[in-house]
Amino acid sequence: xxxxxxxxxxxxxxxxxxxxxxxxxxxxxxxxxxxxxxxxxxxxxxxxxxxxxxxxxxxxxxxxxxxxxxxxxxxxxxxxxxxxxxxxxxxxxxxxxxxxxxxxxxxxxxxxxxxxxxxxxxxxxxxxxxxxxxxxxxxxxxxxxxxxxxxxxxxxxxxxxxxxxxxxxxxxxxxxxxxxxxxxxxxxxxxxxxxxxxxxxxxxxxxxxxxxxxxxxxxxxxxxxxxxxxxxxxxxxxxxxxxxxxxxxxxxxxxxxxxxxxxxxxxxxxxxxxxxxxxxxxxxxxxxxxxxxxxxxxxxxxxxxxxxxxxxxxxxxxxxxxxxxxxxxxxxxxxxxxxxxxxxxxxxxxxxxxxxxxxxxxxxxxxxxxxxxxxxxxxxxxxxxxxxxxxxxxxxxxxxxxxxxxxxxxxxxxxxxxxxxxxxxxxxxxxxxxxxxxxxxxxxxxxxxxxxxxxxxxxxxxxxxxxxxxxxxxxxxxxxxxxxxxxxxxxxxxxxxxxxxxxxxxxxxxxxxxxxxxxxxxxxxxxxxxxxxxxxxxxxxxxxxxxxxxxxxxxxxxxxxxxxxxxxxxxxxxxxxxxxxxxxxxxxxxxxxxxxxxxxxxxxxxxxxxxxxxxxxxxxxxxxxxxxxxxxxxxxxxxxxxxxxxxxxxxxxxxxxxxxxxxxxxxxxxxxxxxxxxxxxxxxxxxxxxxxxxxxxxxxxxxxxxxxxxxxxxxxxxxxxxxxxxxxxxx
Numbered sequence: 001x002x003x004x005x006x007x008x009x010x011x012x013x014x015x016x017x018x019x020x021x022x023x024x025x026x027x028x029x030x031x032x033x034x035x036x037x038x039x040x041x042x043x044x045x046x047x048x049x050x051x052x053x054x055x056x057x058x059x060x061x062x063x064x065x066x067x068x069x070x071x072x073x074x075x076x077x078x079x080x081x082x083x084x085x086x087x088x089x090x091x092x093x094x095x096x097x098x099x100x101x102x103x104x105x106x107x108x109x110x111x112x113x114x115x116x117x118x119x120x121x122x123x124x125x126x127x128x129x130x131x132x133x134x135x136x137x138x139x140x141x142x143x144x145x146x147x148x149x150x151x152x153x154x155x156x157x158x159x160x161x162x163x164x165x166x167x168x169x170x171x172x173x174x175x176x177x178x179x180x181x182x183x184x185x186x187x188x189x190x191x192x193x194x195x196x197x198x199x200x201x202x203x204x205x206x207x208x209x210x211x212x213x214x215x216x217x218x219x220x221x222x223x224x225x226x227x228x229x230x231x232x233x234x235x236x237x238x239x240x241x242x243x244x245x246x247x248x249x250x251x252x253x254x255x256x257x258x259x260x261x262x263x264x265x266x267x268x269x270x271x272x273x274x275x276x277x278x279x280x281x282x283x284x285x286x287x288x289x290x291x292x293x294x295x296x297x298x299x300x301x302x303x304x305x306x307x308x309x310x311x312x313x314x315x316x317x318x319x320x321x322x323x324x325x326x327x328x329x330x331x332x333x334x335x336x337x338x339x340x341x342x343x344x345x346x347x348x349x350x351x352x353x354x355x356x357x358x359x360x361x362x363x364x365x366x367x368x369x370x371x372x373x374x375x376x377x378x379x380x381x382x383x384x385x386x387x388x389x390x391x392x393x394x395x396x397x398x399x400x401x402x403x404x405x406x407x408x409x410x411x412x413x414x415x416x417x418x419x420x421x422x423x424x425x426x427x428x429x430x431x432x433x434x435x436x437x438x439x440x441x442x443x444x445x446x447x448x449x450x451x452x453x454x455x456x457x458x459x460x461x462x463x464x465x466x467x468x469x470x471x472x473x474x475x476x477x478x479x480x481x482x483x484x485x486x487x488x489x490x491x492x493x494x495x496x497x498x499x500x501x502x503x504x505x506x507x508x509x510x511x512x513x514x515x516x517x518x519x520x521x522x523x524x525x526x527x528x529x530x531x532x533x534x535x536x537x538x539x540x541x542x543x544x545x546x547x548x549x550x551x552x553x554x555x556x557x558x559x560x561x562x563x564x565x566x567x568x569x570x571x572x573x574x575x576x577x578x579x580x581x582x583x584x585x586x587x588x589x590x591x592x593x594x595x596x597x598x599x600x601x602x603x604x605x606x607x608x609x610x611x612x613x614x615x616x617x618x619x620x621x622x623x624x625x626x627x628x629x630x631x632x633x634x635x636x637x638x639x640x641x642x643x644x645x646x647x648x649x650x651x652x653x654x655x656x657x658x659x660x661x662x663x664x665x666x667x668x669x670x671x672x673x674x675x676x677x678x679x680x681x682x683x684x685x686x687x688x689x690x691x692x693x694x695x696x697x698x699x700x701x702x703x704x705x706x707x708x709x710x711x712x713x714x715x716x717x718x719x720x721x722x723x724x725x726x727x728x729x730x731x
Contacts, residue, residue, distance in 0.1 A: 188200050
């Protein structure tokens with residue numbers, strides 16, 4: 001570091017001496033070059049803070065990758081302090097991985113994301129790996145929002161500080177100079193790190209990170225007639241052979257050969273070369289943002305004397321404050337859509353949830369774009385509001401139509417299981433999707449769904465589900481002829497085949513109404529005797545109203561939830577003389593909220609009742625056990641084993657406290673309370689103190705396979721500890 005300071009000081013003094021002899025009255029035009037480096041580029045913000053403190057006026061900025069992102073924001077008018085605040089508030093995991101919030105997905109898409117751990121392209125029966133972790137949609141939305149105040153500037157030299165950046169043409173490997181166009185498009189391409197972000201289609205070229213071809217664009221900056229260049233370099237040096245311990249190490253070493261071989265010449269052309277100490281960080285060290293910022297600040301501080309000398313040579317100009325207060329709402333008169341070939345305009349608008357003409361907030365536009373991107377039917381959805389009245393969408397349809405999805409799971413009821421899913425889009429129509437889950441394990445199951453998504457209009461769906469499990473329990477819960485409290489335990493086999501045809505319309509992103517008809521074949525067999533407790537086909541019509549704004553299905557931290565279901569059973573497959581029509585109504589209401597830092601409250605209440613004679617006790621409500629995917633009218637209840645308590649009506653309340661003690665790890669304290677009985681709602685007894693209670697202590701974690709949960713439960717009525725273990729997404 002000492003040699004670097006001496007070298008830089010000598011170079012600067014020589015340059016200034018020469019300048020004083022030749023152009024004594026000239027105002028120094030200073031260019032700033034910011035290299036790429038992923039998360040290490042946050043050091044640029046620390047260096048910018050020192051540049052501001054020194055009084056140096058930056059007249060042109062050239063950047064690559066993260067240097068382009070920070071440079072573009074600074075060139076648009078953000079100060080170093082403002083950038084510090086912005087990047088402190090950013091959720092980098094969400095920004096990088098395109099982890100769209102659950103509330104921005106359709107109900108159909110949520111079902112998949114809540115149970116599939118691995119998703120792989122599977123076109124023409126050929127399995128492949130994704131081209132990158134992210135398509136860059138969340139990053140793009142981030143840039144659009146922050147650069148809204150300069151959205152009409154299509155010549156980057158006309159920004160408050162002139163700017164240029166570098167990307168790389170995938171086809172030729174050559175650099176592409178970006179200095180005109182839409183600024184969010186340019187920096188998205190410049191920062192498209194291979195394997196981390198998918199290549200960006202721009203101006204007829206397929207572009208990736210500029211660091212592949214030119215990670216320190218000083219020549220391009222000098223071509224803008226700057227007199228002196230200040231450079232901040234956060235690139236990795238070439239590693240020695242003993243440091244190359246992984247495939248990624250070797251890959252980055254190869255990609256660095258070209259840029260590092262040119263650096264000695266580029267450093268010689270840099271008057272003030274700032275080299276932060278970033279050897280302990282990598283391109284994804286966003287969790288160490290403060291330390292990286294400090295390294296940039298300290299490195300720039302070490303050359304403060306040089307910077308002060310440059311500032312003295314510059315004429316003072318009045319600083320024009322840039323108004324970065326973006327328009328909160330637009331009166332949109334029109335929506336222009338480019339790039340769609342197979343999908344209809346009504347489908348796009350249905351996902352966007354925007355009608356024209358209307359007053360539309362920026363937030364609603366962003367949510368609509370995320371809704372489109374969350375379908376996985378498109379690459380990055382680019383958008384821009386032109387003349388504050390026209391929303392322009394530039395959409396590139398994804399070439400991948402088929403996906404293979406995988407999950408593993410274990411719980412105490414279904415035991416171990418592996419899920420293999422095939423999802424294919426545009427099978428019969430442009431807007432359809434077909435999905436088949438095959439679940440292999442001790443209990444063979446499947447879940448099939450065909451869905452025609454018609455956007456604003458009524459969508460059409462067809463479902464078929466086979467579910468089975470075995471369990472030892474009190475058989476009297478399925479037999480209304482057995483005297484109450486009679487203990488008659490045995491093993492049962494439950495086999496449920498349910499087929500549904502339905503239509504569905506979304507009132508809003510989180511609110512949907514479905515109407516349909518259903519066929520259910522239900523077989524319940526006592527293993528010990530072989531007796532058929534239930535063996536019949538049931539036919540019904542149903543309606544469902546669902547509102548789901550929870551941010552997570554397993555560990556929600558905010559949002560409200562409601563589900564209502566009404567089934568009217570008209571007849572059975574048997575010509576049973578004792579069958580009476582009946583209906584089942586049930587509902588669940590609740591939500592999640594933050595109490596204090598890392599402590600979250602989940603509170604839910606639910607209930608259900610049978611309307612009509614009780615000629616089919618297998619449709620009774622049965623509570624007990626723990627799980628997220630129980631079928632029919634089976635409901636979890638802490639403190640009791642699976643399927644322990646039954647009745648044709650029930651009410652239940654549940655309170656969960658989740659404490660996130662470390663990143664994705666939780667401690668939970670839970671309590672639930674219920675009344676359940678035949679004829680429960682014939683009087684007001686259901687409002688009385690609960691007959692059944694249960695409590696639980698647990699530990700949970702979010703893993704790559706899904707949630708891992710261990711719960712110890714206890715009920716004062718049972719007076720016995722029940723343990724429940726679950727690993728992986730529920731399916």
